Amino acid sequence: MIILLHPRTGKPKNRRFPLAILSIAAVLEGHDGKAGEDYAIVDGNLDPNPGNTLDQLASGRNVELLAVSVMPGPQMVSAVELCRAFRKRYPGVPIVWGGYFPSLYTDAALNAGYVDYCVRGQGEETFPELLEALRGFRALKNVRGLSFTDAFGLHVHNAMRPLRSPNDFPWLPYHRLPVEKYLLPTFLGHRTAVHQASIGCPYRCQFCGVVPIFDGRQKTETPQRTAAVLTHLRQQYGIDAVQFYDNNFFLNESHAREQAELIAPLGLRWWAEGRIDAFLRYSDATLRAMRESGATMIFFGAESGSDKVLANMNKQITSAQTLELAARIRQFGIIPEFSFVVGDPANPEEDTRATIDFVRRIKRLNPAAEIIVQHYIPVPNPNGMYGSVEDQIRFPSTPDEWATDRWLNFTIRQDPQLPWLPRAVQRRIDNFELVINSRWPTIQDVHLPKWGRWMLQSLSGWRYALGFYGFPVELEWAQRFVALRKPRWESL
Ligand code: B12
CATH class of the missing domain: 3.20.20.70 (Aldolase class I)
Known part of the structure; x- marks a missing residue:
């Protein structure tokens, strides 16, 4: 069995179809008379305890590969925790990461003891070829878009593959998810x-x-x-x-x-x-x-x-x-x-x-x-x-370092601690954002009650009119009060 894991990205109420994992699932389904692969999807946005589910799937069964989609930010933090625990319990099962994190920070991903392979960029062709390689029908070095660590401990980055249109791939297998919940x-x-x-x-x-x-x-x-x-x-x-x-x-x-x-x-x-x-x-x-x-x-x-x-x-x-x-x-x-x-x-x-x-x-x-x-x-x-800014920034060299508060804040752009950005300017940007979001609360927040909208607008009107954004403590309080202020990474 192959397990496709989509670690948690945010709150359940913001859950969406895990499209990346579904795209990989699409090519694992049977097509044109060809039998499909035996696979399961675990979505951390739906499953309150994905670690347990991984355990239930893996214990007593032959799991061939754990395939994880990883976006920089909270999803990466969640991936680190789940993969570290999985490797400890099932050291013989290879783990592959795909998605924006391993595509951007491939060496860092491979530096984690629990990531064996990284798929860079589009995954629909690379993933089945990796399976062929793991089954002995192809050499790893011949899988385009793949990175891995060789027998000498060196990172090998195969050439990228040409991009294909989504038209070339089968439809997403929505029926493999409880669609209603998405x-x-x-x-x-x-x-x-x-x-x-x-x-x-x-x-x-x-x-x-x-x-x-x-x-x-x-x-x-x-x-x-x-x-x-x-x-x-x-x-x-x-x-x-x-x-x-x-x-x-x-x-x-x-x-x-x-x-x-x-x-x-x-x-x-x-x-x-x-x-x-x-x-x-x-x-x-x-x-x-x-x-x-x-x-x-x-x-x-x-x-x-x-x-x-x-x-x-x-x-x-x-x-x-x-x-x-x-x-x-x-x-x-x-x-x-x-x-x-x-x-x-x-x-x-x-x-x-x-x-x-x-x-x-x-x-x-x-x-x-x-x-x-x-x-x-x-x-x-x-x-x-x-x-x-190349000389002013050094990115972490492991997912564990990326998962620390300092780098998580960096990724989600909250207090990113940039050497060229004076604290006062950073605060000015944040304060302006707070004032403008209070003066015109987004229509995208369906949970914001009418009275909350009215309260924010009334409190912020004078500030916006005068262009005075400093020390907006009352707006911070008001936003928290109406529960509008949610972590920025939960909206795009
Ligand atoms: C949807 C989305 C989100 C959603 C996630 C929803 C969900 N399903 O849970 C939410 C809103 C939570 C989100 C948040 C953030 N996001 Co976002 N998000 C996207 C978006 C719009 C689409 C991603 C997607 O699902 N695409 C559909 C699938 C099919 O495409 P894909 O992900 O590229 O997958 C393909 C390959 O990458 C690969 N692949 C992916 N996973 C795997 C796994 C395996 C095993 C394999 C083999 C292959 C593989 O194969 C897939 C098929 O070809 C992208 C922009 C984009 N259009 O790519 C940004 C994007 C990925 N996000 C980004 C960022 C930065 C963030 C945030 C950090 C932003 C912030 N300001 O805080 C947060 C934090 C993420 C978190 N919470 O962990 C950046 C990442 C690049 C970067 N700058 O670092 C992007 C590219 C936006 C951008 N233009 O900057 N995001």
Whole structure:
């Protein structure tokens, strides 16, 4: 038996389909007359005690491989704990990690005594080839996208494999999960599903963790396949909303238009991530078609209000484009969610000031726009990190070190302790975020009561009006009181 493990990422009420593990499960199912593999899925977001479940599955059975999906942050912390315990009890069972953590920090992952293999990047082909290698039908060195430790204790990193379109792989085996438990209420609907129609991203923003893995490549499934999957989820499980997890859902206008027309009859409300420049190029008719197909909110990486900073990030947009989009999108009734990466290492003070001013301009143009303000934290990047901070940061060399509070806070961008970011500036960013999130509480928090919304808005109004963000103790208290303040990593 093969065990596919998706360690816990957050609170049960924010549970979503574990798409990464389901994608691997898809290729383990039987297809075209070929028998499938014997496998089980363990999801830490559903199972209150995944350690026990692993034990029940492994004791008295021949487990061939424990395969774990690991994203940086709380999921990695949970993976460390589960894998360490599993290795102790079942030392003969190999463990493979896949996902963003081992793809970005491969050596660190292999340095853990309990990680035998890492799958870098897309897993649907690498994983079955690893199984072949473990069964003696292929050499490990011939499995592209795989990393492992050789007999001399050296890390071997095989070449990456070409990216394939999700179209080339079978549908996800939703029936292997208790689907009902994953369709939870969100601001979009009562039964919200998630789907990812593409892998990778064709851009090379210097601050982004997707770039080192996919190196400016993206492959997308056809609009017909996306529509067919959503139709199945609608008919079979009654979904009424969907969150698209693509790094970049809109690439070209004809694709976006066709997609919108195909899913419109399903009557879903949806959220996705897109690019400001791509969106601005679309005609009014396309934007209207998107709205009519259920587009409710679109996340855009605006990143900064300074064109110099945007150029340094290699973002390939201008601040004027962000303002234009904020104004234009209003008439279509789609809410833009603008995300900012604040704290330019060259001049964090100036960047913070410029971005705060810029956010205020956006809010004047489109008060419904949602704002996410994040501290810039670097990720390894072979083309150089944004801010050229290579000499100022040393990443941990083991998952156990990544799992300490200091590095967990770094990953989730809460008190990241960056040598170039003065404490006072970090506090200013946090305070501004608190004021703006109180002045306009997000519509995405379905648990926030009306009175709580009203209280936050009333308390923060004067601060926002005067531009006074310092010492917002009453807002901290109020946010806690209305239970709005949850760890940042629980929302994207
Ligand atoms: C969904 C998601 C989440 C969800 C997780 C939901 C869940 N299911 O539990 C939530 C909201 C919790 C989340 C949180 C965070 N996330 Co997140 N998240 C994503 C997102 C949007 C999609 C991931 C996904 O499921 N994709 C679908 C699957 C099919 O694709 P995949 O994960 O790439 O899997 C493929 C391969 O990686 C590989 N693979 C993956 N796992 C495995 C396992 C095995 C055994 C094998 C063989 C292969 C394999 O094969 C798969 C199929 O090809 C990505 C962005 C993106 N589009 O990739 C960001 C992303 C992964 N998140 C990221 C980050 C940073 C975070 C946070 C740390 C953010 C924060 N500010 O705090 C938090 C913390 C994570 C945590 N809680 O542990 C970054 C990671 C890169 C980085 N910068 O370090 C990404 C890339 C976003 C970004 N652009 O920066 N996230």
